[in-house]
Amino acid sequence: xxxxxRQILAMVLCGMILEVLLIQVxxxxxxxxxxxxxxxxxxxxxxxxxGYREGLISVLLLGGLQDALAPVFFGLHVLLFATAHxxxxxxxxxxxxxxxxxxxxxxxxxxxxxxxVFSFTQIGASPAPGIVWGRLLVxxxxxxxxxxxxxxxxxxxxxxxxxxxxxxxxxEQRGVM
Amino acid sequence: MVxxxxxxxxxxxxxxSRLTFFEVQAPLELAPSYVRDLQDYWSLRTRxxxxxxxxxxxxARLTASYELRVxxxxxxxxxxxxxxxxxxxxxxNSYRPEPxxxxxxxxxxxxxxxxxxxxxxxxxxxxxxxxxxxxVVGRIAEVGAYTAVVEMITSPGMRLAASVEGDQRPISxxxxxxxxxxAPRGVVEFVPLDLFAAPNSPQKLVxxxxxxxxxxxxxxxxxxRLEPSTDGLFKSGEVQLDPRLSELAEVTVLVPLAPEIxxxxxxxx
Numbered sequence: 187x188x189x190x191x192r193q194i195l196a197m198v199l200c201g202m203i204l205e206v207l208l209i210q211v212x213x214x215x216x217x218x219x220x221x222x223x224x225x226x227x228x229x230x231x232x233x234x235x236x237g238y239r240e241g242l243i244s245v246l247l248l249g250g251l252q253d254a255l256a257p258v259f260f261g262l263h264v265l266l267f268a269t270a271h272x273x274x275x276x277x278x279x280x281x282x283x284x285x286x287x288x289x290x291x292x293x294x295x296x297x298x299x300x301x302x303v304f305s306f307t308q309i310g311a312s313p314a315p316g317i318v319w320g321r322l323l324v325x326x327x328x329x330x331x332x333x334x335x336x337x338x339x340x341x342x343x344x345x346x347x348x349x350x351x352x353x354x355x356x357x358e359q360r361g362v363m
Numbered sequence: 364m365v366x367x368x369x370x371x372x373x374x375x376x377x378x379x380s381r382l383t384f385f386e387v388q389a390p391l392e393l394a395p396s397y398v399r400d401l402q403d404y405w406s407l408r409t410r411x412x413x414x415x416x417x418x419x420x421x422x423a424r425l426t427a428s429y430e431l432r433v434x435x436x437x438x439x440x441x442x443x444x445x446x447x448x449x450x451x452x453x454x455x456n457s458y459r460p461e462p463x464x465x466x467x468x469x470x471x472x473x474x475x476x477x478x479x480x481x482x483x484x485x486x487x488x489x490x491x492x493x494x495x496x497x498x499v500v501g502r503i504a505e506v507g508a509y510t511a512v513v514e515m516i517t518s519p520g521m522r523l524a525a526s527v528e529g530d531q532r533p534i535s536x537x538x539x540x541x542x543x544x545x546a547p548r549g550v551v552e553f554v555p556l557d558l559f560a561a562p563n564s565p566q567k568l569v570x571x572x573x574x575x576x577x578x579x580x581x582x583x584x585x586x587x588r589l590e591p592s593t594d595g596l597f598k599s600g601e602v603q604l605d606p607r608l609s610e611l612a613e614v615t616v617l618v619p620l621a622p623e624i625x626x627x628x629x630x631x632x
Contacts, residue, residue: 219547220544254388255385260377260381261369312519313540320543321472
């Protein structure tokens with residue numbers, strides 16, 4: 187298996203770990219009617235640290251996994267994640283993208299953008315959008331706090347997973363020819 | 364370019380991809396559910412024998428009362444069948460109750476769904492009603508090999524024909540008022556003008572049986588507010604749903620049974 191494929195596999199496995207954890211948290215938090223959503227975290231590492239092609243395939247697969255569990259047309263998460271990946275990839279050279287703080291900021295902004303766009307695509311089905319927006323803002327607030335808390339761990343997990351798979355990120359580091 | 368490429372992909376490929384991704388993730392949802400069951404088992408093992416004896420005694424009492432109800436139920440069914448036969452009425456759909464454990468509760472602002480631990484392996488079908496002791500839970504939206512997804516009555520995509528208990532006129536119910544830290548609510552439309560409801564005098568909302576999905580008489584919730592709609596022809600309002608919907612650990616799927624069609628030429632009893 188090539189290094190690029192190993193990177194993609196590492197991203198998908200880490201994404202599935204995140205998905206399992208989120209499912210359990212949301213399952214336990216269901217009686218409070220608060221839910222966490224971390225789509226932004228699924229694209230952060232792939233967009234900041236991997237090559238364009240490897241990152242794109244990773245986020246397409248992760249988007250497909252999300253789509254399979256959601257009552258939306260198959261491809262919505264795929265398109266949103268791919269768009270977020272393209273945007274982050276083309277601006278990533280303007281800041282020190284290996285820094286954890288930058289990773290956290292990018293994850294927060296990506297999550298905010300994806301959450302709002304996704305909400306606009308779904309809000310039409312609700313009989314009372316005003317009430318639903320209130321709920322969505324509460325969900326978004328809790329999601330952002332949780333995201334800020336776990337992003338350093340998750341980025342480290344993804345970096346370590348890529349190393350374990352023997353597919354280092356040296357060629358994608360800034361300043362390396 | 365990705366958007367254009369995706370639009371050109373045939374629907375069959377998308378459907379196959381979706382099913383593949385769904386089944387790949389099913390074990391990830393099932394495994395924690397089995398771990399939770401194991402945790403419950405070991406926590407119950409720590410209970411004393413006196414607790415078990417008390418629980419057994421309570422269970423025996425419940426069983427005795429249910430046996431009585433089963434006998435009454437059998438007599439009532441026979442009576443219904445006799446009256447249907449006398450009056451040549453169409454028979455109601457028959458259902459097979461299939462209890463299932465809840466694997467996952469997915470209650471976000473966009474939709475509310477449950478994943479249960481039974482699927483095609485128990486012949487569950489899309490559209491089958493799902494109930495619990497408090498009334499309607501929802502209906503089966505997707506069926507996988509070993510899991511099924513239930514769209515709940517709290518979800519905005521859920522619409523069904525309802526009626527006020529004791530009143531035959533149909534009302535339209537839709538879920539979707541789910542504020543954070545509050546019990547779920549739904550909305551009703553096309554309520555006749557002579558019906559009234561307020562928080563201190565709520566009206567029980569039940570399924571009407573129209574549409575053929577849900578049997579009639581299942582509890583949906585309590586209508587707590589009714590106001591004239593903008594056209595003045597009907598009323599619309601809010602329904603308070605059962606707060607236990609968010610804590611469900613086990614539900615019952617009513618699997619529709621194929622109607623028994625008598626052979627051609629057989630006289631009706």
